[in-house]
Amino acid sequence: MQIHVANHPLISQKLTALRDINTDSPTFRKLVDDLVTLLAYEATRGIRTHDVEVTTPVALAKGVALSDPKPLVVPILRAGLGMLEGMTRLLPNAEIGFLGMVRNEETLEASTYADRLPQVLTGRQVYVLDPMLATGGSLEAAIQLLLKRGATDVTALCILAAPEGLERLKSSFSNGVSVSVVCAGLDEKLNEKGYIVPGLGDAGDRLYGAAE
Secondary structure (H helix, E strand, C coil), rough: EEEEEEECCHHHHHHEEEEECCHHHHHHHHHHHHHHHHHHHHHHCCCEEEEEEEEEHHHHHHEECCCCCCCCEEEEHHHHHHHHHHHHHHHHEECEEEEEEEEEECCEEEEEEEEEEECCCCEEEEEEEEEEEECCHHHHHHHHHHCCCCEEEEEEEEECCCHHHHHHHHHCCCCEEEEEEEEECCEECCCCCEEEEECCCCCHHHHHCCCC
């Protein structure tokens, strides 16, 4: 499994603002949108292309175009929705699927409550959007499902990751499958409630507010 922690001053600056408890939801959403577009440049380095020729005003030029089948972008509901526009800004022709996953706050295990994905993903490159890689349960379950349906190359984009979550994914996907994680920051640890420390709080609540 490949892990890439993006090291760029603009990414670090936006992540710092995201962490700030005084950042309100509209600003938080805009920062996430900007940050994901920056992360997407790193995450799509291995996107499949094929050679093409185009005619410039002067002559023929060799270039590349994205190959079929189209990449699939999968936000994990609900917080992953806040990352979708930033990703599709870079990949406007990608197809989009949705996974709804919820974590049991006592066992910290994830379960799926919504699945809007193609049943056959043979040969597809898939980009999974999940802001917080904490215990790794949700992301592990999502990637297992994608691989089971035939995806051959899965990249997860996360804003923050904890060492515990990365270790879980490494032990689950160390058998030669093409799985990568691209994140803006690797934090210190998880607390007793399974939250990333120092983290930025609950990403979904900070994106959309906590509905009472």
